[in-house]
Amino acid sequence: MHLISISNSPSKRHAYKAVFDIDGKTKTVRFGTAVNFLGDHGITVEEREKWVDKRKTRDYSDPTNAVTLQRYLLYGHSKRFKRNLKVYMRLYDLHQDHCTA
Numbered sequence: 001m002h003l004i005s006i007s008n009s010p011s012k013r014h015a016y017k018a019v020f021d022i023d024g025k026t027k028t029v030r031f032g033t034a035v036n037f038l039g040d041h042g043i044t045v046e047e048r049e050k051w052v053d054k055r056k057t058r059d060y061s062d063p064t065n066a067v068t069l070q071r072y073l074l075y076g077h078s079k080r081f082k083r084n085l086k087v088y089m090r091l092y093d094l095h096q097d098h099c100t101a
Contacts, residue, residue, distance in 0.1 A: 001020060001021070001022050001023075001063070001064075001094055001095070002020065002021040002094065002095045003018065003019075003020055003089065003094050003095070004019040004020060004021050004026070005018070005019045006018045006019075006073070006085070009030045011030050013030070014030035014031055014032060014033070014066075015031075015032045015033050015034045015036070016030070016031055016032045016069075016073075016074075017029065017030045017031070018031065018064070018069055020064050022064070027064055029064055029065070029066055029069060030066065031066035031067075031069040031070050031074075032066075032069070032070045032073075032074045036070075036074040036075065037051070037074060037075045037076075037079065038073075038074050038079055038080075038081055038084075048075055051075055052071070052075055055067065055071065058071075060072075063088070063091075063092035063094060069088075072084060072087065072088040072091065073085060073088055076088070
């Protein structure tokens with residue numbers, strides 16, 4: 001599985017979209033909102049921890065799931081997207097040969 005790209009989504013409901021290549025088929029997943037831990041939205045580390053705690057029972061086994069993307073990319077340990085992306089890619093053993101983010 002390859003993560004091809006992550007970009008802003010044209011959707012009004014979701015802020016981002018991720019495009020995956022899974023066995024030669026393209027899968028697009030829209031996720032997140034404009035207000036998240038990454039941006040300068042005044043969300044504190046404590047609020048991030050509350051967000052993560054509320055979702056502890058969720059199944060994060062599918063790296064293409066919108067909740068998984070939001071959890072690890074938008075509410076990761078760092079406020080830096082590229083750092084969260086590296087952790088996400090390593091955690092799910094994704095290939096990033098052509099990933100643009």
